[in-house]
Every structure is written in C-alpha cells, then in structure tokens.
Amino acid sequence: MGLLGKLVKFLLGPCLKPTTTGGDSESLGPYGVSAVTVGDSALALDLFNFEITSQVPEGLSQHVVSSKKAQANWYRKLVEAWREAQPPPRTAEEEARLVIQTLNRQQKAVEGLLAFYGLPLPHAVVEVPAKLPTSWPQGVQFEFQTLPVDARAVADGDGLAVYVSTADPTESSRVPNEVQMAAVQRAKARAKKNYTKADELHKKITDAGYRVLNIQNEEILARKCRIRLRGIDAPENEMPYGQEAKQELVRLLEGKCLRVLVYGEDQFERTVADLHCNGIFVQEELLKKGAAWHYAAYDQRPEFARWEKEARRRRVGLWASSNPEKPWEWRKHRRGGRS
Structure with missing residues (x-):
C-alpha cells in the first residue's frame, strides 16, 4: 500500500x-x-x-x-x-x-x-486568507495569476487589461451568482446550437465585467481586470516614443500568464500592481529599456531610480532624446488646454 x-x-x-x-x-x-x-x-x-x-x-x-x-x-x-x-x-x-x-x-x-x-x-468555497509572503514588497495586499495576455488588451506603456480565471482560488468565491448562472445557461444554449441565446447570455456576462474565453479548446469563465503598473509612467500613446513604449510592453507580455502583486486601486478604479512574467519583473525591464520614467511621486523604491538612471546613462529608449517631456507634465498641459 x-x-x-x-x-x-x-x-x-x-x-x-x-x-x-x-x-x-x-x-x-x-x-x-x-x-x-x-x-x-x-x-x-x-x-x-x-x-x-x-x-x-x-x-x-x-x-x-x-x-x-x-x-x-x-x-x-x-x-x-x-x-x-x-x-x-x-x-x-x-x-x-x-x-x-x-x-x-x-x-x-x-x-x-x-x-x-x-x-x-x-x-x-470560502478562501482562508494566506499569510503574507515575506518576499512581497511593502504595501502589497494580495496576488493573483492571470490567463495569457492578449496584445490587443495592452492600452499603453503602463496599462493593460487582463483576465483572471474564476476557478482561481482568489476569484472563485467572488463570482456573482447571476454570472455563474448565465455561464451555465450559455453553455447549454451552445450545446443546443441556440447561438442567439448564447450571445445574449454572453453579453450579460461581459456587462458584469466577465467573459467566457476559449483557451486551448477549453471555455473558461474569467473576470476582466484593468491594471496600472505601479511606480512607472510611460509616455502616452500620442507622445514621442509612446507607441514604442506600448510595443515594448506587448513584447514582454503577449501570450504569457502574469503574477500580479496588488497594492490597491487608483482614482480610475484600475488595479495598481507589480507584474512578474516568466521570472522577469516587468517594471524593471521597462525602466532599463528606457520605455518609462520612474514615477517617484507615487513610488520611492530606490531600485526604480537606479534603473532609470542606468537607462539615462546609456541613452536608450526615450532617453535617446536630449530632453524628453515628462508624461505627467504632458497630461497636465493637455488638461489645461495646451497642445
């Protein structure tokens, strides 16, 4: 035995x-x-x-x-x-x-x-809160894993939308009953080839912030989560080097599952987080590539300042320009009506 x-x-x-x-x-x-x-x-x-x-x-x-x-x-x-x-x-x-x-x-x-x-x-199933790992940076509240990232969900160089499987222990107890029921009814409608009904139910699911994704020929009910990377500020899409910064983030994340360390939410109800991908700390990679500024007003981690300084010295990414405009100043000018 x-x-x-x-x-x-x-x-x-x-x-x-x-x-x-x-x-x-x-x-x-x-x-x-x-x-x-x-x-x-x-x-x-x-x-x-x-x-x-x-x-x-x-x-x-x-x-x-x-x-x-x-x-x-x-x-x-x-x-x-x-x-x-x-x-x-x-x-x-x-x-x-x-x-x-x-x-x-x-x-x-x-x-x-x-x-x-x-x-x-x-x-x-009610999850028992886990003891905070000592490896978490100060201020992290919890972490979760994402499904593979869709390149189309990357909004800019420091923000994206991800999906989290509702079978994940951090999500399973939070799914609204009406979403669970809609997912079950949608599966039954599709089995009967009633695709009109299935589409109506999927709209109900998406309106609630969820989506049914097909991953490796398996349908997965997932919650949508908008993420703002903590501690960095990338050029906006309309700014010089904005599109390059966005593509750098796409290159790092496309098709990969992420480990998300959550600090909280910002004023736009986005999840403020650190991202890790295949052993890579995403903010570190972006700062070293010159794809973002250290956002010191909101994050004082000394390593972030060091990584930005290294990119400045090497004149890579946005630092190839002699005097790149700071994204937060660009946004302030736009709000004030200046071009």
Whole structure:
C-alpha cells in the first residue's frame, strides 16, 4: 500500500466505504454521499485506487467531456497535491479547495469533478486568507495569476487589461451568482446550437465585467481586470516614443500568464500592481529599456531610480532624446488646454 493509501486508511477508516444518506437527492454525488457528510471520502478513495490501478472512476465521463488520458492527468495532479497537503483535507470544503487549487486553469475539469463528488461549487468555497509572503514588497495586499495576455488588451506603456480565471482560488468565491448562472445557461444554449441565446447570455456576462474565453479548446469563465503598473509612467500613446513604449510592453507580455502583486486601486478604479512574467519583473525591464520614467511621486523604491538612471546613462529608449517631456507634465498641459 502506497503512502497515500495508508494516509487515507488512517484518516478516514470506515468512512471509505460509500454510504447512502438521507435528505435531498440532488445534493448527492454518484457515490450516494453528500458534501456535508462523507462526500469528501469518495474522492480520497478514488485517489487511492488511482495510485494503485491508474484507472479513473467509472461514471466520471458523464460529468466531463475530456478524454480518459486528460482525466488520468487530473488524478495524477490530485494525488500529488493530496500527498503534499499539510494537513490533508478533512472536510468537503477542503477537498473542493484542493481540486480548485490543483486544477485552477481547467474550469470544466473543476466543475465536473466537484459535481461528480457532490462537493461545494467554487463560489461556495470560502478562501482562508494566506499569510503574507515575506518576499512581497511593502504595501502589497494580495496576488493573483492571470490567463495569457492578449496584445490587443495592452492600452499603453503602463496599462493593460487582463483576465483572471474564476476557478482561481482568489476569484472563485467572488463570482456573482447571476454570472455563474448565465455561464451555465450559455453553455447549454451552445450545446443546443441556440447561438442567439448564447450571445445574449454572453453579453450579460461581459456587462458584469466577465467573459467566457476559449483557451486551448477549453471555455473558461474569467473576470476582466484593468491594471496600472505601479511606480512607472510611460509616455502616452500620442507622445514621442509612446507607441514604442506600448510595443515594448506587448513584447514582454503577449501570450504569457502574469503574477500580479496588488497594492490597491487608483482614482480610475484600475488595479495598481507589480507584474512578474516568466521570472522577469516587468517594471524593471521597462525602466532599463528606457520605455518609462520612474514615477517617484507615487513610488520611492530606490531600485526604480537606479534603473532609470542606468537607462539615462546609456541613452536608450526615450532617453535617446536630449530632453524628453515628462508624461505627467504632458497630461497636465493637455488638461489645461495646451497642445
């Protein structure tokens, strides 16, 4: 018996045997157990069986459309996540959270598995705030991961829109019920080839700040988030070097998933954040390339001043000009009616 099997046997004991409970039949998973009783043990048993046989449970395909190979890959990830969990899940909510966190970019897999085991749906799982990592800069409130960035969503050299999967643990509990319902109804409408109805429902979703994205042939419900990079100010698009600064940001981010460290919101309700991409600190890269100024009025980090000074010395990017106009002064002049 493997490590996971011993752990399951020790923790769950007699609960491993599927049990029929009373109550509303709609709340029961395929094993006849509810999320509030021993529904979580059914997943533990299946993970134990998968570790031994490499076989996914019969009946799962009624809840998901992915291939057996894809299903097996999910269970491998879940087995590993269960092993690493300290302590291992003991409640339905903890099991649901493990599934969401392990398969956080595969919305249909998450929803199918939760339905199969009768576990709480993502919006019903309340996340426990994590302890702030010591590696976060001072002032960071939380972080999240984005879906791949669309180049068309980059507005200028220091701002863009990103999408965050609602299966992400930081998002799952915040999705409005009406958005969840619209997404489910849209999927049903598309399955019936009622595309007019599906488009109407998608408009309802987008009006609420969400969108259904197709990523690697999988539809993902995601929230739109507008981001303003903290501590830098790039030339506006209409300014000299404005388009070059924008393209530099596109080059860095297009098609990539981002790690977003959030400080708060600005007066335009944009998320003010640090961005990290494939191990690169985006603001550092932009400052060193001369694609932005250090915005010292709002961020006094000494390394930002140092990176700008380095670009000035090398006369790269906007610093190739002998006297580039500061973006904040340009905006002030525009507001005052000056060209």
